[in-house]
Amino acid sequence: MIVVANVETGEVIEREYTKAELAVLKADQEQIALIEAEQAAKKAEKEALLAKLGLTAEEAAILFA
Amino acid sequence: MANTTNFGWETPDDTDLVKDGASAMRTLGNAIDTSMADLKGGTTGQTLQKASNTDMDFSWVSVSASGGLTLLATVNAANATGVQFTSISGSYKHLLMIWENVYFDSTGDKYLYMRLNNDSTSNYGTTVTCNAAGYDCSHTNTTSTPLNQYRGVILSGHNSTNPLNNCYGNMWIYDYTNTTRVNYAWDSASYDAGTTAKHSFGNGIYDNSAAITQIDFIRNSTQTITGTFKLYGVN
Numbered sequence: 673m674i675v676v677a678n679v680e681t682g683e684v685i686e687r688e689y690t691k692a693e694l695a696v697l698k699a700d701q702e703q704i705a706l707i708e709a710e711q712a713a714k715k716a717e718k719e720a721l722l723a724k725l726g727l728t729a730e731e732a733a734i735l736f737a
Numbered sequence: 738m739a740n741t742t743n744f745g746w747e748t749p750d751d752t753d754l755v756k757d758g759a760s761a762m763r764t765l766g767n768a769i770d771t772s773m774a775d776l777k778g779g780t781t782g783q784t785l786q787k788a789s790n791t792d793m794d795f796s797w798v799s800v801s802a803s804g805g806l807t808l809l810a811t812v813n814a815a816n817a818t819g820v821q822f823t824s825i826s827g828s829y830k831h832l833l834m835i836w837e838n839v840y841f842d843s844t845g846d847k848y849l850y851m852r853l854n855n856d857s858t859s860n861y862g863t864t865v866t867c868n869a870a871g872y873d874c875s876h877t878n879t880t881s882t883p884l885n886q887y888r889g890v891i892l893s894g895h896n897s898t899n900p901l902n903n904c905y906g907n908m909w910i911y912d913y914t915n916t917t918r919v920n921y922a923w924d925s926a927s928y929d930a931g932t933t934a935k936h937s938f939g940n941g942i943y944d945n946s947a948a949i950t951q952i953d954f955i956r957n958s959t960q961t962i963t964g965t966f967k968l969y970g971v972n
Contacts (some may be wrong), residue, residue, distance in 0.1 A: 676823060677968070703884065
């Protein structure tokens with residue numbers, strides 16, 4: 673249940689998401705998954721490069737400090 | 738004809754005839770009545786304010802309390818799937834959201850994101866700095882591509898009901914009724930994961946000049962939300 677506070681009236685209610693709201697949330701989840709996958713790929717790429725160079729993330733950080 | 742020094746109200750000359758006294762008093766009274774017209778009216782608690790540089794041009798206005806916080810609404814969520822504030826008045830300068838003792842019903846770093854004015858179009862740009870390993874700050878928009886939501890705001894990574902471990906934080910939405918530019922917000926949140934504390938600090942824009950009238954907090958996954966959310970108007 674979503675909790676809704678109407679600031680004007682002071683009323684607080686609980687209700688289910690509407691179908692339209694659920695559709696928007698589904699689109700959000702898809703966008704979030706896309707971004708997270710993109711960032712996971714970048715992280716993996718970074719780790720692979722560090723492994724190739726034989727450096728830890730801490731050692732690499734020292735290089736650029 | 739003699740006139741008063743400050744307001745120039747017409748008064749009888751010393752040599753005027755007594756028989757014209759009533760008329761003279763009426764003239765003086767009407768002049769005073771006209772000058773004082775703006776002082777009439779107003780309601781309880783209002784303040785008299787100059788309406789222009791013209792003498793005696795006043796208006797009665799309601800002045801908001803200055804420098805204070807007004808609690809607009811409180812939500813005590815208990816295993817909720819979302820939190821929403823609607824019909825937010827435009828009577829304040831800024832909005833301050835404070836959340837206390839917030840936790841989710843599942844482990845693993847999770848967060849709530851925010852939506853303004855129920856706008857789910859690509860109008861949001863946010864950056865979050867955090868040390869929550871499970872996130873890997875993955876809710877940060879690291880590209881310049883606008884998103885459909887204001888990313889991670891409230892985080893928690895465990896399902897403890899211990900208030901000492903739960904998430905506390907705040908968000909400012911600056912000048913939220915200004916319709917001449919985009920909206921700005923910044924936020925911070927912390928929780929104690931047990932062995933380490935996790936923190937996030939974010940800022941972002943909502944690329945729409947409309948005044949903010951609705952705020953939604955939405956879960957990034959299927960976790961339920963428990964905790965207190967307080968919305969303040971700030972003058």
